[in-house]
Amino acid sequence: MTRRVAILGAGPAGLAAAEAALSAGADVVVLDEGERIGGQYWRHHEQLTDRRMQHQHARFARLGRVAEAATVHREASVWRVDTAHGIRVHALVGPADGSDREALTIDADALVIATGAHDRALPVPGWTLPGVITAGAAQALAKRDGAIVGERTVVAGSGPFLLPVADSIALAGGSVAEVVEAAGVAAIARGWGRAPWQLAGVAGKAGELAQYAGGLLRRRTPFRFGQAVTRIHGQGHVEAVTVQHVDAQWRPVAGTERTVTCDSVALGHGFTPRLEAAIQAGCDLSPERFVVVDDRQATSVASVFAAGEVTGIGGADTALAEGAVAGFAAAGGSLDDRRISGAVRARKRMHAFATRLATHAIGPGWTGWLDEDTIICRCESVTRARLSEYAAASSRAMRLATRAGLGACQGRTCGRTVETLIAADVDFDRRPVLSSIRIGELARLHHAEHKEQE
């Protein structure tokens, strides 16, 4: 009997999983919340996207063909994943603000969780000013809409992701004032052995990074190592930033402040995996809060697999390899099968790259650039001082007293930062309902089930 594989996410990991599962003979259903498949990495628009920002486009074009053989639900908000009595996924399909979304219930023999990651921005005094966006948002704006957030942008944070962000802004017609990387030159040399764009032996990645770096050089964009944006200035809008040296722990070094004039800031301090679906499915997490998988990409829950950023931040190539292995295994394929040996080898190679990303991990000293009145939770305007007042309470008590993480984003933006500042786990990503749903849509499920029983 044909196995049915449900895949959450149509980014690199999800699409590679779909392709591999199809090749192993499975019946495949892919659900993605975007209007178009491709995820954040291949975010695009048929008319508006500049082709120069579409990396590995041939690969995407090939993977896009899975849509011909698999059932692909776009604009699908998965709001519940149950694994207690077999795998069942509940989703609503249609524009998120539409009032007549179609309710979808999918029963499957196996599930691949490829929900990716959010980009993360650490709070900085002044970061609530208009003109400050996350690096991921700046890139999405450039890729999908060909739009820029300002005329002169400072790109700041950490990790190789800053390179394509700066590149996209420039290609979309913006000017990048500086790229500010918190990891120091010494740390990068230790971690990478050489500059990341010179990394040999990692096919694809090296070439891609070299291309971005070349763009920066050509445009004479300054690239600062061991520095951070520690304050954002402006009256009603971004006018300048303070850039400052930070030590190996990311502690700001007094006396090194420098003012850079700009009208926009793109902040990106790495990524946070989107774990909600995996947590609801019951998957074990590592102490570093990633989904634990074995060499088949199988999670701790029977027939549930995971691939891509939810299992560890590794970038698109890692996700592609892991996705292929996960999809093949979910379809019942064996890793000894020659059809999957290429992906298994690529995964091993890419894990070496992913390990090096630790060079850019957030240092604990960043809290040194916060003021007492810096807003941490933007939805509910909760300051650092207010959080400190309740740092000793239980996490639930802290949340309810300060309202941190209780607003529209439900801690998706501030969750990890709040946890750092109160030095305790809050479990923001453990929730009974995964995405926005109307009370009426939930009610329909009850009416439908009762009709079945009659």
Next chain:
Amino acid sequence: MRTVVIGAGAVGAACALALTEAGAEVIVLDRAGVAAETSSRCEGNILVSDKGPGPEADLAILANRTWRELAKRLDDEPAPGRPATEFEAKGGVVVAFGAGAGALEEFAATQRAIGIRAVPVSAAELRELEPHLSDAVDAGVHYPDDAQVQPSLATQAMLAHALRLGAEFRIAEVIGARHAHGRITGVDTSDGVVEADAVVNCAGPWAGAVAELLGGRLDIRPRRGVILVTTPMRQRVFHKVYDADYVGAVGSADAALQTSTVVESTPAGTVLIGSSRERVGFSAEDMLPPLAEIAAKATRLFPFLADTMLLRSYFGFRPYTPDHLPAIGEDGDVAGLFHAAGHEGAGIGLAPTTGELIAHAVLGSPAPLDPTPFLPTRAGLRSAA
């Protein structure tokens, strides 16, 4: 008198406060921190509307008055790390559909006989109280004395006040007990031994397990409840509004899913929608049927809710006793061990008076009412169910 209070939920915090005020040296222990479980996973009800004549109604009527005075006392002295209780005497409106109207009015009459204000309201008056109610509702009873607190904040405020008066709070899990001559003399914790002249078990749904750990006996079980929270909106619900079937669900012993609609606004602008009752142990599985049924019934009461977005939902475990009365008083087997648990969904509302009953049991201070019906040694709690 050195007294250990186990559990920093609403009942534990209220007991700690009452004991401290009555002169005891109090140490509160909790394995997770203040209001970490049931007291931050509920609605903060301070109700008289759901109580039929009997000992629990007597306790609720008294506690309702005590809360008004206590909330004022707590909220008048703001301090860092001590939130306001968000006490709101908003009143409750219980409504009935069709044939339910007669039963509701009969129930209200029995409540009026024991002094609960329960005012029958016509269809027109209902629309004045709650303009957005469904047209299908045509009878109701107004309970002006129903009130609410933000339960986590109220618990934090009670505990903070007790700490200011000299009580001590430690995060530690109780793992055993010390006994001498049939008396409890202390507890073993994950953080060492704590000696005590008296131990008060306020462990909510875990109170049965804690009683056993300490050599006592108490039949308390978890009953799961789910609550939906909408995104903030302009206020369209002005009281606590319940479907009349609420009363039946609270009094039931049925293990299967039961829901009855409770809808109310919060100061943050969100609408809380409850509630379900299921005896499924401490399970987090099969959450969809209660979520969906609550949503369906809430939209029957307030049709506008169908188009509002769910912001989040949460669930918790209420401490359930087979005879639906809280257990407050000394253990039957272990001298010096006291219980204050099993309030099911009424723990927030009954907390201050429960604290006074515990101060009476431990220290001999004046009892606010006859403690007999609530004693843990009563027959209704001893029967194996």
